[in-house]
Amino acid sequence: xxxxxxxxxxxxxxxxxxxxxxxxxxxxxxxxxxxxxxxxxxxxxxxxxxxxxxxxxxxxxxxxxxxxxxxxxxxxxxxxxxxxxxxxxxxxxxxxxxxxxxxxxxxxxxxxxxxxxxxxxxxxxxxxxxxxxxxxxxxxxxxxxxxxxxxxxxxxxxxxxxxxxxxxxxxxxxxxxxxxxxxxxxxxxxxxxxxxxxxxxxxxxxxxxxxxxxxxxxxxxxxxxxxxxxxxxxxxxxxxxxxxxxxxxxxxxxxxxxxxxxxxxxxxxxxxxxxxxxxxxxxxxxxxxxxxxxxxxxxxxxxxxxxxxxxxxxxxxxxxxxxxxxxxxxxxxxxxxxxxxxxxxxxxxxxxxxxxxxxxxxxxxxxxxxxxxxxxxxxxxxxxxxxxxxxxxxxxxxxxxxxxxxxxxxxxxxx
Amino acid sequence: xxxxxxxxxxxxxxxxxxxxxxxxxxxxxxxxxxxxxxxxxxxxxxxxxxxxxxxxxxxxxxxxxxxxxxxxxxxxxxxxxxxxxxxxxxxxxxxxxxxxxxxxxxxxxxxxxxxxxxxxxxxxxxxxxxxxxxxxxxxxxxxxxxxxxxxxxxxxxxxxxxxxxxxxxxxxxxxxxxxxxxxxxxxxxxxxxxxxxxxxxxxxxxxxxxxxxxxxxxxxxxxxxxxxxxxxxxxxxxxxxxxxxxxxxxxxxxxxxxxxxxxxxxxxxxxxxxxxxxxxxxxxxxxxxxxxxxxxxxxxxxxxxxxxxxxxxxxxxxxxxxxxxxxxxxxxxxxxxxxxxxxxxxxxxxxxxxxxxxxxxxxxxxxxxxxxxxxxxxxxxxxxxxx
Numbered sequence: 001x002x003x004x005x006x007x008x009x010x011x012x013x014x015x016x017x018x019x020x021x022x023x024x025x026x027x028x029x030x031x032x033x034x035x036x037x038x039x040x041x042x043x044x045x046x047x048x049x050x051x052x053x054x055x056x057x058x059x060x061x062x063x064x065x066x067x068x069x070x071x072x073x074x075x076x077x078x079x080x081x082x083x084x085x086x087x088x089x090x091x092x093x094x095x096x097x098x099x100x101x102x103x104x105x106x107x108x109x110x111x112x113x114x115x116x117x118x119x120x121x122x123x124x125x126x127x128x129x130x131x132x133x134x135x136x137x138x139x140x141x142x143x144x145x146x147x148x149x150x151x152x153x154x155x156x157x158x159x160x161x162x163x164x165x166x167x168x169x170x171x172x173x174x175x176x177x178x179x180x181x182x183x184x185x186x187x188x189x190x191x192x193x194x195x196x197x198x199x200x201x202x203x204x205x206x207x208x209x210x211x212x213x214x215x216x217x218x219x220x221x222x223x224x225x226x227x228x229x230x231x232x233x234x235x236x237x238x239x240x241x242x243x244x245x246x247x248x249x250x251x252x253x254x255x256x257x258x259x260x261x262x263x264x265x266x267x268x269x270x271x272x273x274x275x276x277x278x279x280x281x282x283x284x285x286x287x288x289x290x291x292x293x294x295x296x297x298x299x300x301x302x303x304x305x306x307x308x309x310x311x312x313x314x315x316x317x318x319x320x321x322x323x324x325x326x327x328x329x330x331x332x333x334x335x336x337x338x339x340x341x342x343x344x345x346x347x348x349x350x351x352x353x354x355x356x357x358x359x360x361x362x363x364x365x366x367x368x369x370x371x372x373x374x375x376x377x378x379x380x381x382x383x384x385x386x387x388x389x390x391x392x393x394x395x396x397x398x399x400x401x402x403x404x405x406x407x408x409x410x411x412x413x414x415x
Numbered sequence: 416x417x418x419x420x421x422x423x424x425x426x427x428x429x430x431x432x433x434x435x436x437x438x439x440x441x442x443x444x445x446x447x448x449x450x451x452x453x454x455x456x457x458x459x460x461x462x463x464x465x466x467x468x469x470x471x472x473x474x475x476x477x478x479x480x481x482x483x484x485x486x487x488x489x490x491x492x493x494x495x496x497x498x499x500x501x502x503x504x505x506x507x508x509x510x511x512x513x514x515x516x517x518x519x520x521x522x523x524x525x526x527x528x529x530x531x532x533x534x535x536x537x538x539x540x541x542x543x544x545x546x547x548x549x550x551x552x553x554x555x556x557x558x559x560x561x562x563x564x565x566x567x568x569x570x571x572x573x574x575x576x577x578x579x580x581x582x583x584x585x586x587x588x589x590x591x592x593x594x595x596x597x598x599x600x601x602x603x604x605x606x607x608x609x610x611x612x613x614x615x616x617x618x619x620x621x622x623x624x625x626x627x628x629x630x631x632x633x634x635x636x637x638x639x640x641x642x643x644x645x646x647x648x649x650x651x652x653x654x655x656x657x658x659x660x661x662x663x664x665x666x667x668x669x670x671x672x673x674x675x676x677x678x679x680x681x682x683x684x685x686x687x688x689x690x691x692x693x694x695x696x697x698x699x700x701x702x703x704x705x706x707x708x709x710x711x712x713x714x715x716x717x718x719x720x721x722x723x724x725x726x727x728x729x730x731x732x733x734x735x736x737x738x739x740x741x742x743x744x745x746x747x748x749x750x751x752x753x754x755x756x757x758x759x760x761x762x763x764x765x766x767x768x769x770x771x772x773x774x775x776x777x778x779x780x781x782x783x784x785x786x787x788x789x790x791x792x793x794x795x796x797x798x799x800x801x802x
Contacts, residue, residue: 017649077652
């Protein structure tokens with residue numbers, strides 16, 4: 001049995017006060033109670049108590065949820081919305097196949113969560129981008145016939161070639177803070193290999209021996225969010241097995257992966273190995289925030305976008321800002337509603353491009369008014385989404401991971 | 416319908432659409448030193464249209480007045496289908512004060528499509544104090560004396576032990592755990608006046624047995640105290656799965672008495688009643704907790720609720736202060752108004768909405784005691800009219 005029943009006592013924590021509504025991105029865009037956290041909880045509870053069937057309508061309102069967890073930040077009663085959503089989706093997945101679920105399955109199983117297969121596919125894509133075929137496809141607008149494919153095509157940046165990191169990168173200098181494992185991820189590894197390289201470099205500068213298991217797979221977060229719990233657990237257990245048990249911390253530089261990994265224990269209760277692994281998970285900014293790093297000046301005005309699964313999921317807001325604040329000459333300007341979802345949300349922008357584009361448009365409006373030359377954010381999905389938005393508006397704004405700027409600053413440091 | 420249509424700072428007003436969230440208006444003007452005074456606890460969620468509809472109050476209405484005191488004009492489509500403009504930016508106008516009539520009409524006159532609201536200048540100084548008491552009675556007596564002394568705090572809120580535990584569970588230990596009652600007292604205005612009043616308020620609280628009186632050290636601490644207060648109704652989810660939230664009012668001097676009666680009612684019906692309310696206005700917000708899976712418990716909660724409303728009326732109070740009447744309390748209006756009063760209101764409603772299309776069955780009771788002649792009839796609507 002893959003599905004998990006949502007905890008009725010968790011569902012009953014909601015007293016319908018409504019404080020979550022204006023914080024919910026889909027409620028902001030769609031304006032329907034059923035597309036708000038309060039409405040979705042009401043539906044989930046009705047289904048859990050057998051008063052409502054698992055109908056298409058019910059599934060649709062849950063499909064539209066980004067899973068951003070902004071409602072958890074807002075909720076005074078402490079409703080664990082994320083895990084209730086994931087449990088309910090696992091029930092829906094079991095009752096499938098629905099068209100969207102089938103598409104999700106293909107996306108997840110076929111591509112994203114298989115780093116090697118993703119690598120081969122992206123190699124093909126690199127060819128597509130560089131051979132002139134992309135130009136032809138965009139000029140002929142042939143993709144207008146397939147909006148989801150168009151969404152994916154628009155999202156992908158130029159694919160870099162990605163040499164693998166060494167399996168051990170020793171600490172530099174005399175300080176020794178311990179042994180840090182590094183998750184290289186799927187999208188991060190292939191589309192942003194520099195982010196992994198910079199993460200490893202910063203960790204070793206800070207005094208960590210960095211361990212990068214070569215045969216590590218996917219964390220399973222996308223499958224968890226989609227409700228495919230069996231696949232998720234399989235991936236989680238194999239990932240855990242590839243990391244040595246003697247690591248002091250396991251560093252993640254993708255907000256979505258980090259949150260899922262921190263919550264492994266919830267979905268595999270009673271497994272000591274899983275709990276021990278989850279305990280060690282840290283976002284890269286948590287690890288580096290107080291580390292000694294040689295940072296040179298960067299004359300740059302930047303703004304910070306809170307990735308949902310960092311700010312709402314892991315409650316990490318101060319660390320990345322403090323780190324960026326340590327870079328000499330860098331001016332960090334506030335972004336209005338910095339913690340409102342950009343629409344990326346895993347593969348949401350591929351499945352629900354309309355809602356995602358409206359959220360992206362709101363986000364880009366806010367970014368444009370800051371006057372910043374760079375937007376900084378700690379999740380590959382947000383990096384892709386916001387870069388797409390900036391490009392479409394013709395804004396010459398750089399979209400970067402915090403470690404990219406930090407590493408750049410270390411290269412400017414006086415030796 | 417959630418746009419700010421105009422901000423007119425020289426005339427200290429703004430024109431907004433009804434769907435605009437209350438707090439967003441203050442957010443839009445706060446950097447220029449202005450704010451919109453009505454601040455229902457739901458202000459981060461509730462719309463200004465809703466505030467107009469219920470004539471909403473809030474903690475700061477003790478000093479600044481309720482929504483109607485901040486609405487200068489309205490654009491409305493009446494039940495008869497006319498687009499009318501009522502009031503406006505000019506302070507003095509000839510004719511009837513229709514703005515005051517429409518604010519609080521709960522949508523029974525028509526659909527409000529634009530609202531001209533007053534904006535106020537942010538005060539020079541704000542001080543927020545927390546006074547801890549060993550009993551609700553002592554805290555209530557302190558409230559009466561503060562007001563009697565001529566001080567008008569910007570806000571004067573009371574929270575009981577149950578609410579305090581819910582808030583502390585929600586956002587961390589910001590209120591004193593062991594207290595039976597705390598008063599959240601905010602003073603604002605010119606700096607010298609605020610300082611002097613803070614001294615006097617602290618003295619009065621101590622005289623009535625306050626165990627401690629502390630002042631928020633900085634803006635962050637102040638914001639956290641208010642966050643706790645404003646999210647209290649949601650934080651109660653940590654105590655109970657469901658509650659009946661009441662909004663009854665008693666004359667301020669009767670607060671100690673109603674607190675004693677409430678305790679007896681709660682004991683008699685074996686329900687927890689949590690209290691967080693605008694003590695300065697005598698506007699109670701008892702949250703009568705019950706388990707929504709138990710029909711018997713719900714019944715007990717309902718009985719406690721009716722008894723409590725009866726007790727408030729008997730003390731010269733009102734069935735609702737600021738939340739509106741809606742469907743729930745329409746049946747209670749005859750406790751407060753005579754037949755002639757209610758008939759008069761029915762006739763007024765028909766002037767705006769002759770066919771009874773606008774929010775039928777809300778606000779006024781359809782009980783025969785209110786006059787057969789004016790019982791609102793279910794409108795006959797063409798098919799699909801609601802879609």
